Amino acid sequence: xxxxxxxxxxxxxxxxxxxxxxxxxxxxxxxxxxxxxxxxxxxxxxxxxxxxxxxxxxxxxxxxxxxxxxxxxxxxxxxxxxxxxxxxxxxxxxxxxxxxxxxxxxxxxxxxxxxxxxxxxxxxxxxxxxxxxxxxxxxxxxxxxxxxxxxxxxx
Amino acid sequence: xxxxxxxxxxxxxxxxxxxxxxxxxxxxxxxxxxxxxxxxxxxxxxxxxxxxxxxxxxxxxxxxxxxxxxxxxxxxxxxxxxxxxxxxxxxxxxxxxxxxxxxxxxxxxxxxxxxxxxxxxxxxxxxxxxxxxxxxxxxxxxxxxxxxxxxxxxxxxxxxxxxxxxxxxxxxxxxxxxxxxxxxxxxxxxxxxxxxxxxxxxxxxxxxxxxxxxxxxxxxxxxxxxxxxxxxxxxxxxxxxxxxxxxxxxxxxxxxxxxxxxxxxxxxxxxxxxxxxxxxxxxxxxxxxxxxxxxxxxxxxxxxxxxxxxxxxxxxxxxxxxxxxxxxxxxxxxxxxxxxxxxxxxxxxxxxxxxxxxxxxxxxxxxxxxxxxxxxxxxxxxxxxxxxxxxxxxxxxxxxxxxxxxxxxxxxxxxxxxxxxxxxxxxxxxxxxxxxxxxxxxxxxxxxxxxxxxxxxxxxxxxxxxxxxxxxxxxxxxxxxxxxxxxxxxxxxxxxxxxxxxxxxxxxxxxxxxxxxxxxxxxxxxxxxxxxxxxxxxxxxxxxxxxxxxxxxxxxxxxxxxxxxxxxxxxxxxxxxxxxxxxxxxxxxxxxxxxxxxxxxxxxxxxxxxxxxxxxxxxxxxxxxxxxxxxxxxxxxxxxxxxxxxxxxxxxxxxxxxxxxxxxxxxxxxxxxxxxxxxxxxxxxxxxxxxxxxxxxxxxxxxxxxxxxxxxxxxxxxxxxxxxxxxxxxxxxxxxxxxxxxxxxxxxxxxxxxxxxxxxxxxxxxxxxxxxxxx
Numbered sequence: 013x014x015x016x017x018x019x020x021x022x023x024x025x026x027x028x029x030x031x032x033x034x035x036x037x038x039x040x041x042x043x044x045x046x047x048x049x050x051x052x053x054x055x056x057x058x059x060x061x062x063x064x065x066x067x068x069x070x071x072x073x074x075x076x077x078x079x080x081x082x083x084x085x086x087x088x089x090x091x092x093x094x095x096x097x098x099x100x101x102x103x104x105x106x107x108x109x110x111x112x113x114x115x116x117x118x119x120x121x122x123x124x125x126x127x128x129x130x131x132x133x134x135x136x137x138x139x140x141x142x143x144x145x146x147x148x149x150x151x152x153x154x155x156x157x158x159x160x161x162x163x164x165x166x167x
Numbered sequence: 168x169x170x171x172x173x174x175x176x177x178x179x180x181x182x183x184x185x186x187x188x189x190x191x192x193x194x195x196x197x198x199x200x201x202x203x204x205x206x207x208x209x210x211x212x213x214x215x216x217x218x219x220x221x222x223x224x225x226x227x228x229x230x231x232x233x234x235x236x237x238x239x240x241x242x243x244x245x246x247x248x249x250x251x252x253x254x255x256x257x258x259x260x261x262x263x264x265x266x267x268x269x270x271x272x273x274x275x276x277x278x279x280x281x282x283x284x285x286x287x288x289x290x291x292x293x294x295x296x297x298x299x300x301x302x303x304x305x306x307x308x309x310x311x312x313x314x315x316x317x318x319x320x321x322x323x324x325x326x327x328x329x330x331x332x333x334x335x336x337x338x339x340x341x342x343x344x345x346x347x348x349x350x351x352x353x354x355x356x357x358x359x360x361x362x363x364x365x366x367x368x369x370x371x372x373x374x375x376x377x378x379x380x381x382x383x384x385x386x387x388x389x390x391x392x393x394x395x396x397x398x399x400x401x402x403x404x405x406x407x408x409x410x411x412x413x414x415x416x417x418x419x420x421x422x423x424x425x426x427x428x429x430x431x432x433x434x435x436x437x438x439x440x441x442x443x444x445x446x447x448x449x450x451x452x453x454x455x456x457x458x459x460x461x462x463x464x465x466x467x468x469x470x471x472x473x474x475x476x477x478x479x480x481x482x483x484x485x486x487x488x489x490x491x492x493x494x495x496x497x498x499x500x501x502x503x504x505x506x507x508x509x510x511x512x513x514x515x516x517x518x519x520x521x522x523x524x525x526x527x528x529x530x531x532x533x534x535x536x537x538x539x540x541x542x543x544x545x546x547x548x549x550x551x552x553x554x555x556x557x558x559x560x561x562x563x564x565x566x567x568x569x570x571x572x573x574x575x576x577x578x579x580x581x582x583x584x585x586x587x588x589x590x591x592x593x594x595x596x597x598x599x600x601x602x603x604x605x606x607x608x609x610x611x612x613x614x615x616x617x618x619x620x621x622x623x624x625x626x627x628x629x630x631x632x633x634x635x636x637x638x639x640x641x642x643x644x645x646x647x648x649x650x651x652x653x654x655x656x657x658x659x660x661x662x663x664x665x666x667x668x669x670x671x672x673x674x675x676x677x678x679x680x681x682x683x684x685x686x687x688x689x690x691x692x693x694x695x696x697x698x699x700x701x702x703x704x705x706x707x708x709x710x711x712x713x714x715x716x717x718x719x720x721x722x723x724x725x726x727x728x729x730x731x732x733x734x735x736x737x738x739x740x741x742x743x744x745x746x747x748x749x750x751x752x753x754x755x756x757x758x759x760x761x762x763x764x765x766x767x768x769x770x771x772x773x774x775x776x777x778x779x780x781x782x783x784x785x786x787x788x789x790x791x792x793x794x795x796x797x798x799x800x801x802x803x804x805x806x807x808x809x810x811x812x813x814x815x816x817x818x819x820x821x822x823x824x825x826x827x828x829x830x831x832x833x834x835x836x837x838x839x840x841x842x843x844x845x846x847x848x849x850x851x852x853x854x855x856x857x858x859x860x861x862x863x864x865x866x867x868x869x870x871x872x873x874x875x876x877x878x879x880x881x882x883x884x885x886x887x888x889x890x891x892x893x894x895x896x897x898x899x900x901x902x903x904x905x906x907x908x909x910x911x912x913x914x915x916x917x918x919x920x921x922x923x924x925x926x927x928x929x930x931x932x933x934x935x936x937x938x939x940x941x942x
Contacts, residue, residue, distance in 0.1 A: 034295055048214035049207025051419075053370040054454045058868035061370060089207035102205040106197055109838050113662030114204030115370040115419030121205065140876040147868065149370050149420050150662045152845030153876040154883060155838060 018082045022047065023091025031078040038062045038073040040081075041088060049089035049118040053147070060146035063119040064088050070126055089118040098125050100166050104159040112150035119146045124160035133164045177752050184742045184749075188714075191675040192897055195834035198667040199686050200660055203417070210417040212374040212389050216449050220376070221250055223440050223450040224297035226287040226304045227459055228279035231529040231861025232313035232326065235277055235286070235306060243289055243303040248296030251443045252304060253288040253436060260405025264431045266395070268496035270329055271428060271532075273403055273435050279308070280328050280494035282862050283460040283531035285432060290440045290448055298453075313529035313861055317491040318468060320528045328494060328527040335492055336500045338507040340521035340579055340790035348483025348518030352474030356555050360471070360547035361928040362911075364491075364856040365464035365849075367536050368873050369661075371419025373429045373461055374451035377437035384411045384441065386434050389418045391426035391659050393689050394696040399431035400438050408691075411438075415689040421661035422846070423535035426701045427498045429461040458866035462497050462534030463856055465490040465525070467506070469547035474518075475555050479569040483518040484579070486510040488544065490533070492525045497534030498701075499525050501635045506540030508580060508634070508794055512548030513590055513627035514567075515576040521790070529861045535701060537843070538907045541628060542850060546929060549624040549912030553919055563623055563916065564603060567594065572627055572800075580785060582793040587898070589826030589890035593802040594625060596824040596886040601804040610920065616812045619819070620921025624913035625802040628905045629795030630894065631704040631780060638704065638780035638796075641695040642712040643687075644673060644720050646772035650759040652679065655687035657697035658709045663903050664835035665705035669713040671831055672706075672896055676717035677724075678741030679758050695775065703901035706831055707797075708778060710896035716776025723772060727765045731756050780894055797892030799900040800826040803909040805880075807917040814937025816918060818848070823909060824886035828900035833887055836902050840885040843906025849874045851910040852930050 015030045022045055029044045041047045041064065051061040055074050062074040065087040092098040101124050104110070111117040120143055127134055127142040134142070139157045148156060183190060203210050240252035255262050255274040264273040275284045287304045291297035312326045319325055320333040327333065349355055375388030375396075384406070390396050390413075397413040404411070413434070418425065433450040440448035452460065467490050474483035488506050492499050507523030556563040573591055576584045598604070606621050613619065632638040643655040654673060660666040670684040687693070697709075721741070729736040732755075734748030741747075744758040756764075765772055785792030803823040809816040823840060830836040853872045857864040865871045891898020911929055919925040924939035 032293075042214075043218075046209075048209035048211075051211075051370075052213075053372070053419075054868045056454070056867055056869055059370065093206055105205045106201055109198055109201070109664060109834050111198075111201045111204040112664065112838060112842065113370070113418065113420040114201065115211065117204050118207035121207075140879075144875045144877045147370060147873060147875065149368055149422070149846065149873060150842045151838060152841040152843075152848075152874075152883075153879055154841045157876065 016079050018079050020081045021085045023088060033077065033079065035078045036074055037076040037078050037081045040078040041073060047088040047090050051115055051118065053115065061116055061119045063122055063146065065122065065126065070123060089122060092125060097128060097167065101125055101160065101163040104163040108155040108159040110151060110155040110159040116146060116148045120148065120156050124163065128164050132167055136161055180742050180745065180752060184740045188676050189897065190678060191671050191681060192831055193833065196671055196681050196832060198664045199670055199681065199684055200667060211371060211419055212376050212387055212416040213451055215387055215416060216376050217447055220447045220449050221290050221292060221440065221444055222294040222297050223288045223290050223436055223448055224294065224301045225285050225456050225460060226289065226301045228275060228282050228284040228286055229306065230279055230308050230310050231282050232311040233279050233308040234311060235275060235279065236309050237307040239305040240287060242305065243300040246296065246300035246303055248292040249289060249300045250292065251290040251440060253290065253439050253443065257439055257443060258403055261402045263402060264399060264428055264435060266428055266498050267500050271495040273432060281529055281531045285460060288436045290444055315528050315530055315858065315861055317489045317526040317528050320526050321524065328529060333527040334524055335496050335527060336503050336525045338504050338523040339788065340507060340519055342579060342581055342791060343518035345483045345485050345518045345520040349474040352482045353477040354475050354558055355472060356475065356558050357472045358551055358554055358927060360469045360550055362467045362543045362546060363929055364466050364858060365536065365854050366458050366856045366871060367422035367424045369420030369422055369425065372452040372454060372457040373425065373433045375430065375434040375437045376447065376449045377441040378447040379441055382410060384438050386411065386413045386438060387416050388430060388434050389425060390415055390430040391421050391661060391701060392699040393659065393691050394657050395699060396430050396434045397691040400434050403435040404438060413691045415659045418659065418661040422537045424462045425661065426699050427462045427534040454868060455866045458856065458871065459531060459863050462532055464536040465492065465499060465502060465533040465543065467543035469543065471547060471551040473551060473555055475559065477559065479559060479561055479566050481514060481516045481570045484511045484516045485520040488523040490525045491528050491530055493528060493530045493532035495532040497532055499534045502535065502540040504634050506544040508629065508790065509541050509544045510548060511579045512545060512552060513572045513625050513800065514570040515572055516579060519579045530858045531863060537846065538904050539702065541626065542847065542908045542911060545626050545908045546911040550915055550925060550927060553916045554925060562607065564598065567623065567625060571625065580794055581791045587797060587828065587890045587892045588800065589888045590625060590627065590800040592888045592890065593800050593824040593826050596888060597802050597804040597822040600884055601806065601820065601822045603804055617808060617810050618921045619806060619808050620917045621804060621806050622913050622916030622920050623804055624909050624916060626905055626908050628799045630797045630799060630892065630901045631702050631707050633783045633795035634785065635702060637698065638708050639698055640709040640712040640778055641697045642669060642709060642716045642776045643694060644716040644774050646762055648762065648766050650683060650762045652684045653687050654684055655694050656709060657689050657694040658705050659689050659700040663839055664832065668706050668831045668835060669709055672710050672713045673717040676714055677721055679744045683744065683758065703903035706899050707895035707901050708780060710831065710899060711778035712776040714776065714896050715778055716774045719774035719776060720772065723770055724761055724765060727768060727770065728756065728761050731761065731764055796894040797900055799902065799905050801905050801909060803913040805913040805917045807914060807921055809918055809921040809936065811922055811940055814933040814940060816933060816936060818880040818914060820882045821880040822884045823906065824888055825902060825905060826888040826890050826900065827902045828892040828895055828898040829889050830887050831899055836887055837885050839903045840906045841883065843903065844883065844910060845874050845879055847907040847910035848879065850929060851914045855930055
């Protein structure tokens with residue numbers, strides 16, 4: 013299979029990687045670049061756990077061939093860990109015990125961060141809508157919604 | 168420190184000292200394991216693998232029941248990137264991957280019994296290469312007649328799935344004289360209830376990674392029971408236990424299947440692959456592999472025959488439960504015990520006759536899943552109660568008030584309920600919060616096509632293992648020179664926060680803040696074999712072991728502090744990390760100073776706490792006795808709004824109360840109540856892993872729906888009732904499983920209240936509601 017050299021800006025750093033045509037952005041982020049906060053829970057675009065921000069918009073990295081990310085800007089949770097708003101969200105996740113098994117937590121926090129950047133004080137219904145494509149099997153969502161809600165009001 | 172603040176500080180410390188061992192009990196402290204989670208740190212199995220790791224993919228059976236006539240792996244082996252193809256021929260030890268009954272091979276060899284059977288595993292450099300090559304493994308099958316209905320499978324002429332008949336286990340309860348009870352009744356009500364396959368769908372699938380270190384095999388994986396996985400791998404490899412080290416990685420959800428046989432499969436395959444290739448191997452199931460090849464919740468067919476007097480007093484209950492076990496026994500042989508013991512609901516009934524059967528079929532196998540037989544049993548029992556109330560033209564609440572378990576009542580197995588029976592308080596809490604009586608009246612007067620309804624359901628839940636095994640635990644504590652306390656145990660964390668709860672208990676006993684604690688990863692070479700992390704038993708059983716370890720550690724530290732303070736040992740108090748002499752609080756030493764002194768005095772600061780629950784006594788033939796040491800109780804009220812023309816409905820409000828004895832961390836308890844309720848809501852209204860002729864139709868998250876944030880009731884109110892039990896630390900009872908049980912029956916009963924018609928099978932889809940209304 014013909015490999016391709018692809019340049020992607022991930023978390024603010026330009027990176028180059030040789031990819032197979034069927035390599036997913038998810039695999040490149042995790043295995044080549046080591047950003048393990050990006051999770052795989054279905055591989056079919058149904059769970060939302062592989063969500064990353066591509067040019068500021070949430071995308072499912074399991075559905076995007078890596079070569080399609082060429083010349084785009086990708087943000088994962090690792091790239092946001094020093095962001096003041098993300099820190100607030102993370103603090104609130106701990107305060108509300110919104111991370112139980114923790115597997116959906118990075119994607120939930122990214123969706124929360126993306127929402128709070130667009131709207132400072134969203135309603136609980138707006139938060140539920142924003143995270144409705146991201147599955148959680150542990151919390152029943154209530155504590156996650158409350159964490160994002162409080163992080164918004166704390167800004 | 169100014170004199171004023173010092174005084175305030177002293178008063179505060181004295182107040183805290185009065186709390187003694189309860190210092191941090193009942194406090195909503197933060198969890199100790201979630202910082203790495205919110206940062207997205209590499210902590211799960213899949214995150215920890217080295218770059219040269221090979222990947223394994225499964226080849227599953229193409230038939231639900233067939234003989235294997237031949238197998239060729241040549242084509243797959245020649246596929247680019249493939250390093251090895253594992254089959255039964257590669258097993259140096261025993262070809263067995265079973266918990267209780269040795270009926271399941273790791274790799275099928277002479278026949279397959281379900282489409283979840285593993286025939287081979289392909290090891291390749293990349294997961295997609297392994298996946299493609301898996302299609303190239305050639306297996307020659309000779310299909311056999313199959314059976315998919317457990318009731319059919321019980322018949323003498325049904326196809327035999329294993330050598331000895333299809334009934335794996337028969338559990339009985341025989342109390343009083345059930346026929347006499349029916350004679351005394353004014354009414355006899357009979358109904359049949361059905362439940363479906365539910366998939367636990369932990370968001371991290373079954374995953375294990377194996378690596379050879381010298382002559383030892385290291386396995387890191389996602390699991391509930393590392394010591395059991397160690398024993399299972401040892402059996403397959405034919406190696407001694409001490410050559411196999413199993414470490415539980417942070418586990419992304421478990422819910423039961425990860426205490427059953429699937430973790431044995433992935434660990435054994437990764438280990439075999441490592442032996443054959445000399446490279447580290449990761450076996451991480453795809454979602455489709457997981458939903459096909461792991462254990463699910465048993466579908467059940469439950470028939471109820473109940474005798475009741477015109478005044479509402481129950482006289483007799485006869486219940487038959489048939490669980491579809493699928494092709495293998497798994498932990499399901501214990502699931503049927505819990506189902507049968509809870510089959511009549513939380514009521515005092517003088518005459519009981521229960522038969523529970525776990526039956527082999529050619530469906531994929533079923534086993535341990537949060538609730539462990541209770542969701543099926545209580546769905547049927549609580550639905551039956553509302554059918555009885557309807558027959559008597561009585562409010563379902565009044566029927567429950569007449570018959571429910573209270574202190575002084577006896578359960579179906581004749582077990583006496585003591586003062587720790589908090590069922591009346593649970594019911595009272597949800598009735599009041601929901602304004603049940605008024606709403607019931609109000610909703611009865613509704614007209615028009617959109618109608619609201621209100622329903623009730625309740626439960627009792629025998630705590631911890633009871634009849635399911637020896638209920639013991641070990642917890643290790645050790646203190647570093649800098650004062651940091653390590654808590655280690657073979658018990659595992661997979662999301663509930665219970666292991667943080669153990670630290671909270673140990674911290675309370677020692678008088679040192681929880682921040683001083685760090686939780687070590689469960690490791691079979693470091694921690695004692697400590698039984699399975701199942702049955703929600705970490706706090707109730709492990710909590711006593713944590714307390715024991717902390718008391719033993721404190722015994723070592725008090726004499727040290729006594730010497731330093733020049734104070735009698737009995738008068739030494741350690742509060743919030745400071746040691747004082749009672750009555751002379753102005754002089755103190757910090758935790759760090761005491762630890763340093765202990766190190767200098769060569770005192771070994773490592774203790775192992777142990778707890779074994781009192782053994783439970785019941786009769787195998789009649790089920791009579793006390794199968795559980797204590798019970799959790801719960802009650803829920805749900806309100807729904809139903810479009811009676813279409814059957815479309817939604818849950819508006821959900822009120823739920825659990826008697827948890829003592830909430831060690833109320834925030835964590837509520838987290839379990841919310842999460843369990845929503846997993847139970849999925850079971851109640853939308854989830855069904857559909858089997859058609861033995862094939863799983865929807866083994867993916869596109870066609871198998873689990874609740875999203877938009878499916879949850881807008882208003883949920885959870886209440887914690889505390890009637891201390893006799894076993895758990897500080898009276899704590901188990902909590903993680905019961906919340907999943909109530910949504911099924913309570914939503915069913917609320918829909919019946921709105922429409923007048925009950926749906927007797929799960930999930931309660933809008934289509935079923937429509938058919939019930941129109942039928």
